Each structure stands twice: as C-alpha cells, then as structure tokens.
Amino acid sequence: MERFELIVQTLFESNNLTEKQRQILKAAVQLFSEKGYAATSTSEIAKLAQVAEGTIFRHYRTKKELLLAIVGPFMEKIADSYIVNDLTNLLKKDYQRPEDLLSAIIENRRDIIVQFLPLLKIILQELPFHPELREHFLQLISDNMYHRVVEVINDYQQKGMLKKLPPTAIAKFAITNILGHLFTRYVLFPHLEWDDVRDTEQLIQLIMNGIGNSDSKVES
Amino acid sequence: MERFELIVQTLFESNNLTEKQRQILKAAVQLFSEKGYAATSTSEIAKLAQVAEGTIFRHYRTKKELLLAIVGPFMEKIADSYIVNDLTNLLKKDYQRPEDLLSAIIENRRDIIVQFLPLLKIILQELPFHPELREHFLQLISDNMYHRVVEVINDYQQKGMLKKLPPTAIAKFAITNILGHLFTRYVLFPHLEWDDVRDTEQLIQLIMNGIGNSDSKVES
DNA sequence: TATCGAAGTGAGTAATCACTCATTATATGT
DNA sequence: ACATATAATGAGTGATTACTCACTTCGATA
Structure with missing residues (x-):
C-alpha cells in the first residue's frame, strides 16, 4: 500500500x-x-x-474545513493515542536505566515521524497561521504529557540516576535533543547519509552526560 | 523606527x-x-x-522575484556578514572556557533572531518549496561555518576541555540545543514567560555536561 | 419494483489572481 | 528652461480561485 x-x-x-x-x-x-x-x-x-x-x-x-478535517483528527488521534499511549506504555515498562527509556522513546518517535511525515509537514507549515490549531496542540501536550514526564523524571531522580535539576529543564533538554535530531535527520536533510545506530547511541550518551548523575555515568 | x-x-x-x-x-x-x-x-x-x-x-x-529579492540578500548579507563574521569574531576572542564561548554565541544568536524574526519566519516557511534556496542555504553553512567550528572544537579538545568525541557530533549537539532553545523561546512560545538568564545558564550547563571533559566539569 | 435520501456531478458564478501597457509625473543633467 | 530617462500609475487582461446549484446516479429499504 x-x-x-x-x-x-x-x-x-x-x-x-x-x-x-x-x-x-x-x-x-x-x-x-x-x-x-x-x-x-x-x-x-x-x-x-x-x-x-x-x-x-x-x-x-470550505477548503479550510478540509484542512481541519485532516489536521484535527491527526492531532487528536495520533497525538493522543500514538504519542500519549505509546509513551505511557514505554513509561510503564519501568526501564531500569533512563538511557534505556530514552532509547525506546527515540525509536518510537522515529517510527511515528517516518510514517506520518507528510502530515507533520502540513502541521508545521500551518501552525503559525491558525491560532486555534496552536492552542489545541499546546493543550494536548500540557494536559496529557507534561505530568507523566515530570513523574518519571522525579522517579529517576529519587533513584539517584538523574541530576537534581528542575524536571522541566531536564524534560525540555531531552525533548529538544530528540526532536532536534529527528528533525534534522528526516525533515532537513533526509537525503544525506546517516548511520542511525551510531548517531542514536551518541545522542543518548550526550543527553545522559547532560542530565545523568555522574555516579552512574556511561563510560565512553 | x-x-x-x-x-x-x-x-x-x-x-x-x-x-x-x-x-x-x-x-x-x-x-x-x-x-x-x-x-x-x-x-x-x-x-x-x-x-x-x-x-x-x-x-x-514576478511575485517570486520579489520574494527572492528579500530572502536572497538576507541569506547572503546577514547569514554571511552577521552570522559568519560575528561568529569568527567570537572565535577569535579565544574564550578560555568553552562555556564562555557558548554563552557569547547564544547571546549573539539571540539578538539576530529577535531583530530578524519576520525574515527568519519567511525563510523557514519557504525553504521547503524552493530547492534553490535550500541549496544556497546549505552551501553558505558548509562553505563558511563548518570548518571554523570544527577547528575551534579541535582546539578545545587538545586543551583537554572537551570530550574526545567526533567534532561533528559535538557541533551538531551544541547547535541543536542552541537553535532548539531559541526556536521554542522566540518562535513557538514567545508569549510564555521566560527567565532568560536562568534558562541560558541552565542550557549551557547541560550542554557542557554533555560535551565537556569531566576533569574541568562545572559543579552544580 | 418503487421510493427516497445521500453521493456525486460539472457547468457556471463573482471575485480575485498575477501581470501588462499606454500614459503621466518626476527627477536629472545641460 | 528644455530634453531625456526613469518612476509611477491604474485601468484592463485572461486565467484561476473557492464555491454554488440544479441535476443525475447510486444504494438501501419497504
């Protein structure tokens, strides 16, 4: 198909x-x-x-109604079921080391991005021009994802596996790096040659150096 | 004005x-x-x-010629003079610690983004639909910036202040974090309340943990 | 098989699109 | 002051736009 x-x-x-x-x-x-x-x-x-x-x-x-009929369901269904549920499932698995969780999240996010790339492009393009879309998007994130993420980070912090920085700062840092990497990989320069396995490992290591506790640091 | x-x-x-x-x-x-x-x-x-x-x-x-008359000069003049020259000046100052260089780069980039935000929005919007713009953009970066950045990283590595990871990985990591932060700060959620001084400090610390050498690590 | 609502059609609408061109206003050099 | 060139104009171009509507076709039910 x-x-x-x-x-x-x-x-x-x-x-x-x-x-x-x-x-x-x-x-x-x-x-x-x-x-x-x-x-x-x-x-x-x-x-x-x-x-x-x-x-x-x-x-x-109207033409705009057609756009919303595409973008709306995507944001609700995909962002709601795929992203939230999958992330919840990932979190439930209780990965012992945060880097294992990171690795799982990256692979999960990679699949979504690859499959729905055209829809993501449409959303990225139109988000600036439709305030109602932006608010909807923001609300989906803050309502569903924010608390879960902070919870997990708190958990790892209490286990002494993450630095005791503000959870929001840690979350933002991790998300920025994951999305930034996937964006450059699949949106900006998809035609360049990439060594995905090596790149992912390197990225996780760099992120973990940033937020991980030195005691349990990964040796290079 | x-x-x-x-x-x-x-x-x-x-x-x-x-x-x-x-x-x-x-x-x-x-x-x-x-x-x-x-x-x-x-x-x-x-x-x-x-x-x-x-x-x-x-x-x-044509209408497109008007667009190119705006975007072209911006990419040539600004991306060439502002970004390249300013970055070169920053690099020449030989900041002792890489975190000082990072700090200077972030402030410099912040000014450019704030001043030319409308132009950056236009470019971000139109880059996907004009392959010639994309190539021009890519060439500007790879021709002018790539080598200088790698040089500086090498320098810091030999001084033992940066991890001995591939310079490209370090560069990508730092750039991703800086641009990702500024993008979320000024493009995605400019209306949210931000504590710029604290955020910048935190960002630098996280980046340095990722790429800095443990010997000279910043204590939290 | 007859009926009826929904699905699908395509010619037609006014408005707007990027763009042209003959004409007029303005600036410059002598 | 005059000549010449360039800047600016705005009515007008055919093509295209999003959208309408009277009509036909389809499919399920009675």
Whole structure:
C-alpha cells in the first residue's frame, strides 16, 4: 500500500468513508504536504482524486474545513493515542536505566515521524497561521504529557540516576535533543547519509552526560 | 523606527532604493511573514505600501522575484556578514572556557533572531518549496561555518576541555540545543514567560555536561 | 419494483489572481 | 528652461480561485 493511502487509512479507520472521500483526503494530504495549503487549489485536489470539484464541497463546506478535517483528527488521534499511549506504555515498562527509556522513546518517535511525515509537514507549515490549531496542540501536550514526564523524571531522580535539576529543564533538554535530531535527520536533510545506530547511541550518551548523575555515568 | 522599516534599512543599506521601493519591500516582508508567501496577493502588498500595483512589477518582474529579492540578500548579507563574521569574531576572542564561548554565541544568536524574526519566519516557511534556496542555504553553512567550528572544537579538545568525541557530533549537539532553545523561546512560545538568564545558564550547563571533559566539569 | 435520501456531478458564478501597457509625473543633467 | 530617462500609475487582461446549484446516479429499504 502506498504512503498516503496508509496515512488516510490509519487516520480514518474508525470513520466509514466513501471511496471518493478517501481519495479526496488522500489527494489533499499529498498536495498540502508537497505544495503547501495556500498554494494548493481545490481543482487540483479534485483532479488528483479523480473526483468532481463539487464532490469536495459536498463533504467539506470550505477548503479550510478540509484542512481541519485532516489536521484535527491527526492531532487528536495520533497525538493522543500514538504519542500519549505509546509513551505511557514505554513509561510503564519501568526501564531500569533512563538511557534505556530514552532509547525506546527515540525509536518510537522515529517510527511515528517516518510514517506520518507528510502530515507533520502540513502541521508545521500551518501552525503559525491558525491560532486555534496552536492552542489545541499546546493543550494536548500540557494536559496529557507534561505530568507523566515530570513523574518519571522525579522517579529517576529519587533513584539517584538523574541530576537534581528542575524536571522541566531536564524534560525540555531531552525533548529538544530528540526532536532536534529527528528533525534534522528526516525533515532537513533526509537525503544525506546517516548511520542511525551510531548517531542514536551518541545522542543518548550526550543527553545522559547532560542530565545523568555522574555516579552512574556511561563510560565512553 | 519601527520593526519592518529597520529590517529593510539594515538589509538594503548599500542599495539606493526609491522611497516607493522601500515601502514595497517593507510591506512584502510584513505580509509574507504574517500570512505566508502564497496567501499574500500583490494587490495587498501594493495597498499596504500605498503604491500602485504596477509599481511592484516595474521593479520585480514576478511575485517570486520579489520574494527572492528579500530572502536572497538576507541569506547572503546577514547569514554571511552577521552570522559568519560575528561568529569568527567570537572565535577569535579565544574564550578560555568553552562555556564562555557558548554563552557569547547564544547571546549573539539571540539578538539576530529577535531583530530578524519576520525574515527568519519567511525563510523557514519557504525553504521547503524552493530547492534553490535550500541549496544556497546549505552551501553558505558548509562553505563558511563548518570548518571554523570544527577547528575551534579541535582546539578545545587538545586543551583537554572537551570530550574526545567526533567534532561533528559535538557541533551538531551544541547547535541543536542552541537553535532548539531559541526556536521554542522566540518562535513557538514567545508569549510564555521566560527567565532568560536562568534558562541560558541552565542550557549551557547541560550542554557542557554533555560535551565537556569531566576533569574541568562545572559543579552544580 | 418503487421510493427516497445521500453521493456525486460539472457547468457556471463573482471575485480575485498575477501581470501588462499606454500614459503621466518626476527627477536629472545641460 | 528644455530634453531625456526613469518612476509611477491604474485601468484592463485572461486565467484561476473557492464555491454554488440544479441535476443525475447510486444504494438501501419497504
């Protein structure tokens, strides 16, 4: 199954969509991610979806509603189920060393980014221009993820495995490095040659040096 | 002087522009950064610049040429003079401790980002859709900055102040953290309350823990 | 098989798009 | 003051935009 089809299917599996509706969503995801929302016309979408232009407006009253019909469910479903649940599962496994948890998180995040890259590009592109999207996004993070992360960090700190810095600073540092790495790897320079195994190991080591307690430091 | 005027003046000080031309560039920078390039019409630009729409096309044959007339000089002048020269000056000062150099770089980068935020937003927005811009950008970095950075890292490593990791890994780690921090600080969540002094100190400490040699480690 | 609501169509809408061009205003050098 | 060039204009261009609507097709149920 091709890329955009997989995205639409994963994202709208619960909804029962018409064949034409799925084609519209698929075409919209592709064109929005390739050309940007504003630079994509509804006639283009209709043409690529092999659908009359009127069919688009039967299901989505405006072009923006089509965008929200794609981005909204992604942020709710994916950001909610994938990210939160998967992260929770990761945290539940009670990795003995924080670096093991880090490693699991990175691999998990890598899969999501690779699979949903086009959707992430759309969101990154449109977030600055739609304040309601930004707030929705922020709320998802602060409501669901923030407390869990702080909890886990506290836990590791009490076990003496993390420096006694403010948990928010540790979280921000780790997230910045993980997302920064994955962003440069898959968004900025995906065509460069990468040694993923080595890079990941190096990244974890650097992060752990930053936040880990010296007593249990990893030897180079 | 207002924000966009300052940007245009700084960027085109050497060129002798007509008053109308400066108004056009100023309006274009504002609208492109606020609404995005594709979502901004030439009639809007003309209206905001208080200029006939034809005047725009007297100076710039197409809308895209207007975009390149803004983004190109920024990348050449600013990225070349500001970033490269300032960084070179920073490096020349031979900061004894790498954390002092880091601190200076962060403050320097902060000023640039704050001053040219609208232009940076335009570039971040349009980079994915203009391969020639991306290559130009990449070349500027790899040609001018890469070697200098590696040199400095080597220097500090030989003085025993940095871990003997590959200089590229150290550079990537430091850059990721600095840009990641400034990005979240000024682009993602500029409206949140920040304690810049404390945050910067904390960031430097975390970075130094990651790459600094344990012998000369900063005590918490 | 008849019925009926939903799905799909495509020609048509006014508005707006980037861009042109003949004309007018302004600046400069002599 | 005059000539010449450049800057600026704004009405006008065809193409394209998001979107509408009267109509046809489809599919399930009775």
